Amino acid sequence: MTDSTLVSTTINGDSIEFACPNDETLLDALRNRVGLTGVKEGCGTGDCGACSVTLDGRLVCSCLVLGVEASGREVGTVEGLTTNGELHPLQEKFIEHAALQCGVCTPGFLVAAKALLDKNPDPSETEIRYALAGNLCRCTGYDKIVRAVQATAKDMRKAKKKKG
Amino acid sequence: MAHDQSYKDRKFEVVGNRFKRPDGVEKVTGKARYGADTFAPGQLVGRILRSPHAHAKIKKINTAKAEKLPGVKAIITSKDLPDLTNGDIGLQNILENCMARGRALYDGHAVAAVAAVDEQTARKALKLIEVEYKVLPHVTDVDEAMKPDAPLLHDWIFTSGVDPKPTKPSNIAGRTEMGNGDVEAGFKDADVIVEKSFKTGQTHQGYIEPHACLASVNPDGSAELWVTTQGHFSFRNTCAALLGLDFAALKTTSSEIGGGFGGKTHVWGEPVALALSRKANRPVKLVMNRDEVFRATGPTSSTSIDVKIGAKKNGTITAASAELRYQGGAFPGPWAMLGCMTGFACYDIKNMKAVGWDVVVNRPKSTAYRAPSAPMAAFAIESTMDMVAKEIGMDSVDFRLKNVAREGTRAPYGPIYGPIGIEPTLEAVRDHPHMKAKLKKNQARGVACGFWFNIGGQTCTDLNIGTDGTVNLTVGTVDVGGARASLAMIAAEELGVPYDRVRVNIGDSASLGHNDTTEGSRGTFSSGMATIFAARDAIDVMKERAAKMWDIPVEDIVWENGVARATGKKHGNLPTLSLKEIAAKSHNTGGPIAGHNEITADGAGNGFASHICDVEVDPETGAARVVRYTVVQDAGKAIHLDYVEGQFQGAAAQGIGWALNEEYIYGEDGRLQNAGFLDYRIPVCSDLPFIDTKILEIPNPNHPYGIRGVGETSIVPPLAAVSNAIANAVGVRMTQVPMSPQRVLAALDDLDNAS
Numbered sequence A: 001m002t003d004s005t006l007v008s009t010t011i012n013g014d015s016i017e018f019a020c021p022n023d024e025t026l027l028d029a030l031r032n033r034v035g036l037t038g039v040k041e042g043c044g045t046g047d048c049g050a051c052s053v054t055l056d057g058r059l060v061c062s063c064l065v066l067g068v069e070a071s072g073r074e075v076g077t078v079e080g081l082t083t084n085g086e087l088h089p090l091q092e093k094f095i096e097h098a099a100l101q102c103g104v105c106t107p108g109f110l111v112a113a114k115a116l117l118d119k120n121p122d123p124s125e126t127e128i129r130y131a132l133a134g135n136l137c138r139c140t141g142y143d144k145i146v147r148a149v150q151a152t153a154k155d156m157r158k159a160k161k162k163k164g
Numbered sequence B: 001m002a003h004d005q006s007y008k009d010r011k012f013e014v015v016g017n018r019f020k021r022p023d024g025v026e027k028v029t030g031k032a033r034y035g036a037d038t039f040a041p042g043q044l045v046g047r048i049l050r051s052p053h054a055h056a057k058i059k060k061i062n063t064a065k066a067e068k069l070p071g072v073k074a075i076i077t078s079k080d081l082p083d084l085t086n087g088d089i090g091l092q093n094i095l096e097n098c099m100a101r102g103r104a105l106y107d108g109h110a111v112a113a114v115a116a117v118d119e120q121t122a123r124k125a126l127k128l129i130e131v132e133y134k135v136l137p138h139v140t141d142v143d144e145a146m147k148p149d150a151p152l153l154h155d156w157i158f159t160s161g162v163d164p165k166p167t168k169p170s171n172i173a174g175r176t177e178m179g180n181g182d183v184e185a186g187f188k189d190a191d192v193i194v195e196k197s198f199k200t201g202q203t204h205q206g207y208i209e210p211h212a213c214l215a216s217v218n219p220d221g222s223a224e225l226w227v228t229t230q231g232h233f234s235f236r237n238t239c240a241a242l243l244g245l246d247f248a249a250l251k252t253t254s255s256e257i258g259g260g261f262g263g264k265t266h267v268w269g270e271p272v273a274l275a276l277s278r279k280a281n282r283p284v285k286l287v288m289n290r291d292e293v294f295r296a297t298g299p300t301s302s303t304s305i306d307v308k309i310g311a312k313k314n315g316t317i318t319a320a321s322a323e324l325r326y327q328g329g330a331f332p333g334p335w336a337m338l339g340c341m342t343g344f345a346c347y348d349i350k351n352m353k354a355v356g357w358d359v360v361v362n363r364p365k366s367t368a369y370r371a372p373s374a375p376m377a378a379f380a381i382e383s384t385m386d387m388v389a390k391e392i393g394m395d396s397v398d399f400r401l402k403n404v405a406r407e408g409t410r411a412p413y414g415p416i417y418g419p420i421g422i423e424p425t426l427e428a429v430r431d432h433p434h435m436k437a438k439l440k441k442n443q444a445r446g447v448a449c450g451f452w453f454n455i456g457g458q459t460c461t462d463l464n465i466g467t468d469g470t471v472n473l474t475v476g477t478v479d480v481g482g483a484r485a486s487l488a489m490i491a492a493e494e495l496g497v498p499y500d501r502v503r504v505n506i507g508d509s510a511s512l513g514h515n516d517t518t519e520g521s522r523g524t525f526s527s528g529m530a531t532i533f534a535a536r537d538a539i540d541v542m543k544e545r546a547a548k549m550w551d552i553p554v555e556d557i558v559w560e561n562g563v564a565r566a567t568g569k570k571h572g573n574l575p576t577l578s579l580k581e582i583a584a585k586s587h588n589t590g591g592p593i594a595g596h597n598e599i600t601a602d603g604a605g606n607g608f609a610s611h612i613c614d615v616e617v618d619p620e621t622g623a624a625r626v627v628r629y630t631v632v633q634d635a636g637k638a639i640h641l642d643y644v645e646g647q648f649q650g651a652a653a654q655g656i657g658w659a660l661n662e663e664y665i666y667g668e669d670g671r672l673q674n675a676g677f678l679d680y681r682i683p684v685c686s687d688l689p690f691i692d693t694k695i696l697e698i699p700n701p702n703h704p705y706g707i708r709g710v711g712e713t714s715i716v717p718p719l720a721a722v723s724n725a726i727a728n729a730v731g732v733r734m735t736q737v738p739m740s741p742q743r744v745l746a747a748l749d750d751l752d753n754a755s
């Protein structure tokens, strides 16, 4: 058996503890120990973005992070995008714009797109395309994904203006 | 029961719109379960040991050390998968591909497998398995493999389709020839003849979800398989045959599928997982990593193609011929034949000949990739078409239109076309604003066409109406990208109920009769057809129930817009009965209301597309970039507009990747050098522009709604569309895909040196 560490972390706002072999990736830990299978493995080498999560708010590939590195930090996954049973506007727009076909890349795209909009609420098409360049989608040709992100950004800006 | 399959010019209420897909929420919240997203009590982790050699004799496999490792529960080799194929050569090839039998035929070929309590232990165990190889000479290039002195893969391959039958085995599995007229005479009539040779690299479907399954076999021979697949019925049949199980005993469930594009039509690790589970007597989960997906699943063929086209000055093609060589990996396939059938299909050519050679090499066994074999043939032929147009000084779209296939033209593969859409797509291209848009420096435009057959096939569908008036539709084709939405729309249309009353479920192999694999763009075509007939079946039942409720003859009842209406003077004043009202009373009128349909969906309509592509070429680096792209394709009838557009866009993007970046690279040692997404680079978001689409609707007369398959055709034109644009931009004719910066730069250098 490989040595394990007891990891105490916060995932989508919940305090979670799990024992994690020291050489196990955060991706495997999230999927197999915490049961968050919304985080996908497309490559395991940092090239596809299907495993995108946030670590203390920063977008990372969870296949390139060790599970033990989550200790004392905050992890955000696709499962945490919905608040009080309400879909995040990005989730709404992805459905509305048919930005998913098979949908296996979708969790990663949503997490990455949210990270973009958190930083830049008014991205240009080119900024969106470069911000999402680490996420592979083989089904859509990205057209409807970019449109969904544009539409979300527009709506969120409007909503913010209204508020205040 | 006979059903009227033919197209009726009908007004649609639901079909032809954009609805939210019923499985959308599950998929954007991460709840949807794909191949790797399920767990069974006591499950083990399966892993496969793979050959590092392109070709080697397996002298000995020693598993003793691995077996002793604590936590290892089963180790298998080909001995644990005895040959039960009864001389069925196709099945034998599948068996041997799943696990090498005495010889490794390609880098990545499975040689042994282990099931252990966890991933770490399984990986350790693989390292403890000792395999003694004797490395054999190998060949990975299609042209090399055809040479008489090439290393031989199989001693049982004697080229079929040649006369006399060869006496010596070779790597050439078969020769196909098709055509019509007199090609020699036709070329004599030509004012201009262009001859050119082309090569295309091997590409992979590149679905983002690796193959994954969870297998569980019990000592009594009952078993379950959860798997990401395009065809859980054919997976069930193949796996059961290889393991000696009854079809009925192996319940196979298709998970959500994270992309397939043909690559998930074939079993790879599934029989291995079942054999491991049988030996360990515990469930086994087997998930491939990306390296395994590239090395050991089924990419498409690399090819080498010669084309010759002759034409009159007025643009009439007098003769065309092609010789197409496709490698199918380590086992024979139908790939060159498909190239022959599709290559000239867009045109009406009096004298035509296509000869195909199917060849085996030391690469993984090819499988279908979206309109399999057509993109390579189209690359060669559509490139040559542009060269001929140029030679005779004709616009390339006009030249194509001059020779275009129409209703009544004989297809290269035999039948006479019914109503087809190639001419309308070309006209739409000609008239599209994109064609008149200004180009910037180093930019140019190219056009190309493409064809794919589309298929129908065996389909079995159930439709059940609940007592609250909602509808469960159960189909046996899988949802590769919005099928649930399209099929719910069709059921809603036919029954006359709102879209959101219908829920679509993908039935497992124990719940429905056989359904052919979801391939050949058949999902919406055939399950759509079966859904229409199942709904009509249910409507007949509802009319009978209404007859009972009203106590009038069923002949006096019609079904209109979701309600039963009594007709004739006698009952004309009866209020209508809605589906919901009839369903609510069903327990009193004869029990549950259901409709069924079992059908071989014949008459799939041909799919044609024409594409416009603008590229910008950097003359310093040779890098070409697609800056604008338009797809025009005939859908017959588009059911869900978003998902039809999505198919066009996704197919075009894959074609662009094939044209510019993607290629398997083998080293001298016969090992794959780029088995990962970093080095096998599929298009990313910043590589592509928006992809414009135009859906044409030339109804397929053989489908009650006029549907044609839409999933594949648009991967066919991009290779040539990009190449033609590059030729127009920088004046070099690229004869090899991918048209990587190095290759374009080298061609530009050659041009410089020549001038």
Ligand code: FES
Pocket: A040, A041, A042, A043, A044, A045, A046, A047, A048, A049, A050, A051, A052, A061, A062, A063, A064
């Ligand atoms: S699985 Fe992490 S980037 Fe692909």
Ligand code: FES
Pocket: A099, A100, A101, A102, A103, A104, A105, A106, A136, A137, A138, A139, A140, B208, B258, B259
């Ligand atoms: S929707 Fe299938 S990979 Fe993106």
